[in-house]
Amino acid sequence: MRVVKSAEERKNEILDVAEQLFAEKGFDNASTNDIIKQIGIARGTLYHHFSSKEDILDAIVERITRNGIARARAIISNTDMPLQERLTGAVLALNISGEAGEEVFEQIHKPQNALLHQKMQERLLGGVVPLIAALIEEGNRSGIFESEYPAEAAEMIMIYASAAFDEHLDLKAEEIERKGRAFILHIERILGAEEGILREAIMKILLRQMKSAERKKAGTEKEEKQRRTHRKPCREGKRSDP
Amino acid sequence: MRVVKSAEERKNEILDVAEQLFAEKGFDNASTNDIIKQIGIARGTLYHHFSSKEDILDAIVERITRNGIARARAIISNTDMPLQERLTGAVLALNISGEAGEEVFEQIHKPQNALLHQKMQERLLGGVVPLIAALIEEGNRSGIFESEYPAEAAEMIMIYASAAFDEHLDLKAEEIERKGRAFILHIERILGAEEGILREAIMKILLRQMKSAERKKAGTEKEEKQRRTHRKPCREGKRSDP
DNA sequence: AAAAGATTGACCGACAATCTGTCGGTTACG
DNA sequence: CGTAACCGACAGATTGTCGGTCAATCTTTT
Numbered sequence: 365m366r367v368v369k370s371a372e373e374r375k376n377e378i379l380d381v382a383e384q385l386f387a388e389k390g391f392d393n394a395s396t397n398d399i400i401k402q403i404g405i406a407r408g409t410l411y412h413h414f415s416s417k418e419d420i421l422d423a424i425v426e427r428i429t430r431n432g433i434a435r436a437r438a439i440i441s442n443t444d445m446p447l448q449e450r451l452t453g454a455v456l457a458l459n460i461s462g463e464a465g466e467e468v469f470e471q472i473h474k475p476q477n478a479l480l481h482q483k484m485q486e487r488l489l490g491g492v493v494p495l496i497a498a499l500i501e502e503g504n505r506s507g508i509f510e511s512e513y514p515a516e517a518a519e520m521i522m523i524y525a526s527a528a529f530d531e532h533l534d535l536k537a538e539e540i541e542r543k544g545r546a547f548i549l550h551i552e553r554i555l556g557a558e559e560g561i562l563r564e565a566i567m568k569i570l571l572r573q574m575k576s577a578e579r580k581k582a583g584t585e586k587e588e589k590q591r592r593t594h595r596k597p598c599r600e601g602k603r604s605d606p
Numbered sequence: 607m608r609v610v611k612s613a614e615e616r617k618n619e620i621l622d623v624a625e626q627l628f629a630e631k632g633f634d635n636a637s638t639n640d641i642i643k644q645i646g647i648a649r650g651t652l653y654h655h656f657s658s659k660e661d662i663l664d665a666i667v668e669r670i671t672r673n674g675i676a677r678a679r680a681i682i683s684n685t686d687m688p689l690q691e692r693l694t695g696a697v698l699a700l701n702i703s704g705e706a707g708e709e710v711f712e713q714i715h716k717p718q719n720a721l722l723h724q725k726m727q728e729r730l731l732g733g734v735v736p737l738i739a740a741l742i743e744e745g746n747r748s749g750i751f752e753s754e755y756p757a758e759a760a761e762m763i764m765i766y767a768s769a770a771f772d773e774h775l776d777l778k779a780e781e782i783e784r785k786g787r788a789f790i791l792h793i794e795r796i797l798g799a800e801e802g803i804l805r806e807a808i809m810k811i812l813l814r815q816m817k818s819a820e821r822k823k824a825g826t827e828k829e830e831k832q833r834r835t836h837r838k839p840c841r842e843g844k845r846s847d848p
Numbered sequence: 849a850a851a852a853g854a855t856t857g858a859c860c861g862a863c864a865a866t867c868t869g870t871c872g873g874t875t876a877c878g
Numbered sequence: 879c880g881t882a883a884c885c886g887a888c889a890g891a892t893t894g895t896c897g898g899t900c901a902a903t904c905t906t907t908t
Contacts, residue, residue: 406885478720516788527765546758553795648860
């Protein structure tokens with residue numbers, strides 16, 4: 365019954381389960397017992413790989429944010445695109461964040477997961493704000509922006525972006541759209557850009573994303589349904605392993 | 607040995623101790639045992655007045671934010687002052703927030719207290735953003751602002767205000783000042799106000815505050831020292847009422 | 849109106865059920 | 879044969895519950 369795996373493999377296994385569990389029940393409500401039971405390992409094994417429960421959380425945050433930051437960095441350093449699109453693209457890359465952390469992002473904003481939320485925001489801000497600031501300075505030089513405080517402007521933009529759209533859950537589509545338009549306009553004003561310049565950039569990006577989403581739509585449908593029914597395990601405890 | 611008090615009295619007593627403890631050690635690290643031991647009541651008594659530990663936290667958040675919101679509301683509705691000063695005054699009223707919650711505010715931003723932080727921010731935003739939005743609309747009508755999205759602008763301002771100055775702890779004075787200047791400039795831009803108009807308003811308010819602080823400096827000196835040494839009670843319990 | 853009884857709600861403290869992190873020992877792999 | 883993954887019992891601590899106590903207040907009775 366004893367299965368030995370490489371440290372890296374087992375670590376990822378733990379992170380996978382923990383991520384799902386934290387997102388499902390919240391960091392406090394999901395116990396380390398839940399984790400080890402679902403994987404089928406012993407208590408000692410968990411603590412052989414991670415020094416504490418919070419250590420696991422940190423690793424999860426690191427894993428999720430790494431992708432988003434890398435994506436943003438890639439977009440920013442792609443000097444083929446015009447500056448406006450690089451800026452808006454980078455900001456979008458962090459929030460929409462498909463694939464991996466989607467389930468986490470859905471549940472992250474509940475009061476339960478305040479810690480997770482804060483840690484992700486911290487890391488996201490620390491990693492991306494400097495890049496955005498550099499971008500703004502570049503815009504200053506090229507004349508499309510006119511910002512006296514690039515670093516602070518970048519911070520303001522990112523903080524708002526990562527905090528304002530938390531309430532998505534109980535917001536209607538039209539409100540979200542209005543909020544998005546307001547956000548773009550305000551960014552333009554903060555950066556001293558010509559009005560409408562970022563709006564255009566964002567439209568281009570979204571169009572591009574919609575097209576690529578269209579392309580791989582077929583395979584997604586089944587997964588969607590499965591995820592919805594899976595929600596809560598319901599029957600817990602009552603272990604009977606002879 | 608059994609001391610009976612009115613429910614309200616006892617509740618406040620619990621909140622006082624809990625607030626101090628949460629601020630000192632963080633919500634998770636402070637246990638309900640710490641609370642009841644320091645007050646000298648039994649477990650059952652605590653849970654007679656509050657249904658859970660989190661319920662206590664909610665009550666604390668409510669108590670603290672109530673003051674700040676009331677202060678902001680008072681400033682906003684004081685139509686004797688010019689609009690600019692009411693706006694900046696209201697924003698300042700929430701963050702500086704002297705007296706009551708000061709000790710809490712000092713400790714609130716540590717990763718330990720993510721939950722407290724989030725709950726306070728939520729309540730603060732929900733309570734004040736509508737007021738600020740109304741103020742912006744008033745400014746639109748009187749011609750000093752030109753904002754197409756007053757509600758969203760207010761939200762952006764408040765979110766940034768309550769999140770950006772979290773790192774005060776490890777920031778140098780000059781950085782804070784720079785950040786403050788940038789913040790004001792960015793607000794002016796977001797609201798489409800004439801540049802410098804809010805800067806002036808803030809200077810007036812700060813001057814006024816400094817003066818009033820000067821006035822009651824004499825009586826405060828003793829208290830100040832007392833409070834500093836008071837920090838940790840150290841000797842707990844040991845009540846002897848014959 | 850005073851005494852006796854009943855009701856209410858603050859208060860108590862033992863207890864169940866968890867949860868986290870530790871530690872000495874075991875087993876598989878290189 | 880040593881290192882590192884793995885195990886599971888255990889200590890210590892925490893939250894919330896529950897039946898029961900006690901004092902103050904209201905009601906009834908004499």
